[in-house]
Amino acid sequence: xxxxxxxxxxxxxxxxxxxxxxxxxxxxxxxxxxxxxxxxxxxxxxxxxxxxxxxxxxxxxxxxxxxxxxxxxxxxxxxxxxxxxxxxxxxxxxxxxxx
Amino acid sequence: xxxxxxxxxxxxxxxxxxxxxxxxxxxxxxxxxxxxxxxxxxxxxxxxxxxxxxxxxxxxxxxxxxxxxxxxxxxxxxxxxxxxxxxxxxxxxxxxxxxxxxxxxxxxxxxxxxxxxxxxxxxxxxxxxxxxxxxxxxxxxxxxxxxxxxxxxxxxxxxxxxxxxxxxxxxxxxxxxxxxxxxxxxxxxxxxxxxxxxxxxxxxxxxxxxxxxxxxxxxxxxxxxxxxxxxxxxxxxxxxxxxxxxxxxxxxxxxxxxxxxxxxxxxxxxxxxxxxxxxxxxxxxxxxxxxxxxxxxxxxxxxxxxxxxxxxxxxxxxxxxxxxxxxxxxxxxxxxxxxxxxxxxxxxxxxxxxxxxxxxxxxxxxxxxxxxx
Numbered sequence: 001x002x003x004x005x006x007x008x009x010x011x012x013x014x015x016x017x018x019x020x021x022x023x024x025x026x027x028x029x030x031x032x033x034x035x036x037x038x039x040x041x042x043x044x045x046x047x048x049x050x051x052x053x054x055x056x057x058x059x060x061x062x063x064x065x066x067x068x069x070x071x072x073x074x075x076x077x078x079x080x081x082x083x084x085x086x087x088x089x090x091x092x093x094x095x096x097x098x099x
Numbered sequence: 100x101x102x103x104x105x106x107x108x109x110x111x112x113x114x115x116x117x118x119x120x121x122x123x124x125x126x127x128x129x130x131x132x133x134x135x136x137x138x139x140x141x142x143x144x145x146x147x148x149x150x151x152x153x154x155x156x157x158x159x160x161x162x163x164x165x166x167x168x169x170x171x172x173x174x175x176x177x178x179x180x181x182x183x184x185x186x187x188x189x190x191x192x193x194x195x196x197x198x199x200x201x202x203x204x205x206x207x208x209x210x211x212x213x214x215x216x217x218x219x220x221x222x223x224x225x226x227x228x229x230x231x232x233x234x235x236x237x238x239x240x241x242x243x244x245x246x247x248x249x250x251x252x253x254x255x256x257x258x259x260x261x262x263x264x265x266x267x268x269x270x271x272x273x274x275x276x277x278x279x280x281x282x283x284x285x286x287x288x289x290x291x292x293x294x295x296x297x298x299x300x301x302x303x304x305x306x307x308x309x310x311x312x313x314x315x316x317x318x319x320x321x322x323x324x325x326x327x328x329x330x331x332x333x334x335x336x337x338x339x340x341x342x343x344x345x346x347x348x349x350x351x352x353x354x355x356x357x358x359x360x361x362x363x364x365x366x367x368x369x370x371x372x373x374x375x376x377x378x379x380x381x382x383x384x385x386x387x388x389x390x391x392x393x394x395x396x397x398x399x400x401x402x403x404x405x406x407x408x409x410x411x412x413x414x415x416x417x418x419x420x421x422x423x424x425x426x427x428x429x430x431x432x433x434x435x436x437x438x439x440x441x442x443x444x445x446x447x448x449x450x451x452x453x454x455x456x457x458x459x460x461x462x463x464x465x466x467x468x469x470x471x472x
Contacts, residue, residue: 046340073339093342093358094339094342095342097393
């Protein structure tokens, strides 16, 4: 569905996406890298459980949330790819511990 | 002159108070125009915490305690009707609320105040003072430095933004007219009625209702209808959406239906400055974490400041005049709690032509006058 317009300059690194190893370019936008890897929906909503994927890609809409390195509700469009990141799909509301 | 510039009722102010009166009047079949400002308005309705709050109100005024209790008791029916009419969900819930105390002394004083109000109010309410152990039994997530709480089943919460939207939608549905970017700059007599000046030209009406928030200090000066109100800033933070853990209201933390946790408890006298400051936000967050330690793991996504409309004693000011036609003024800081009253009984009284009967005596601004010896 999405085609990369130009090759990112960084080196290829490995990420873990829902337990599966994927490759992405270091330093590229994480939401874009996940879309490129065919990831979706990114999460389901806390209230109705409906599926969501990135919309604004600029930090405003909060639709692209995912769990990054164990921390829920992270805006993937505001993150850049680092080697060894662990991304998990988020289902419903986030746990903040003690619950 | 176009008929559009002449109407039966003009409401000055499109917040929750003006919206409630305009909705009630339109619903009663009256011709209503609501004059609102734009997004630059100092708008308490958009910074509101969203509590329907009874407990502790009216310590200095049994009439205010009764008014608040009646309004809160009417909230469910009001919400059901407004939701049915507009399709806007108000997220009203009334599981009761805790006022969280951090020392035993605070809890003792709080319970005394609640008992004093209970003894003086004529509309029945109820409360309990509970110690830490009982509080932890009801809400296991409370922190170790919480000493206890007062709990009242009379308190509730609602979504203030949805309420504002529903009131305007309801008014419009019943034929009322909403005009944004029409800030009223003054009101003068005009024959048997009034003329309201705006930057977009004058509007004429037979009856005017002033619900201009902080603007009520001045907008009705030329018709002798003002209120001594001043801005009191509150700063609020909201977290990311997290798994629901707090269905109850509390005095300064509320979890919304969607899961975000709202914190706010500050009061500052800083004029019309709506900004936020780090020390106050830090203290507010610190206190929230003290109450519920796991909130330390929740990230804040927004913070904002808003200005309460405060009268000298915190009790509403309601007044009317007949100079030359019926005119009314409403100044309150609890527009959400009192919305059922403003859209209901207050509208009936406005339609009767004045607020002169004894029921409004306690809300007259004459209470602030220095008494002659």
